[in-house]
Amino acid sequence: MRQPSDAAATRRTVLQHGLATAAGITAALASPLSFAQGAWPNKPVTLVVGYPPGGQTDFAGRMVTAGMQTVLGQGVVIDNRAGAGGNIGTDNVMKSAPDGYRLLVGIDTYPSEA
Structure with a gap:
């Protein structure tokens, strides 16, 4: 050939x-x-935190919220859905409408490879 x-x-x-x-x-x-589509966002955005209030992930979500409100020009609401290592909050966001108004704050728990 x-x-x-x-x-x-x-x-x-x-x-x-x-x-x-x-x-x-x-x-x-x-x-x-x-x-x-129309302008996004035209209503408040919900930031779901899969951990209880007062923790590091909640703090990070609240820090991000301030910047998001300024950039988006719209309110951002924190919704703590604690339990099952963040799976309850993740499930809540996963089952919500895919319109971009419900976002998830989570953590990366995978160990890094050395």
């Missing part, structure tokens, strides 16, 4: 990358037209 020459392989790679880039640009330009 004959192997393609280096020039043919290079032309094929350039063509593949060019087509992928064109497809990406087309999708990026078409997406604002197909997903046009």
Whole structure:
């Protein structure tokens, strides 16, 4: 079986990358037209903290809230849903409407690899 020459392989790679880039640009330009929505947020945003009030995660959520209110120009409410290592709050956000008005504050508990 004959192997393609280096020039043919290079032309094929350039063509593949060019087509992928064109497809990406087309999708990026078409997406604002197909997903046009009103201004976000137009009502208060809820920040769900999966841990009890007064802890480090609650404190971090409250620190983020101040900046979010300034940037978004809308109220941000903290909702503590403590229990099960943060799973109750996570489940609450997961089952809420996917409209971006209910966000989750959590922690990364995976050990880092040394």
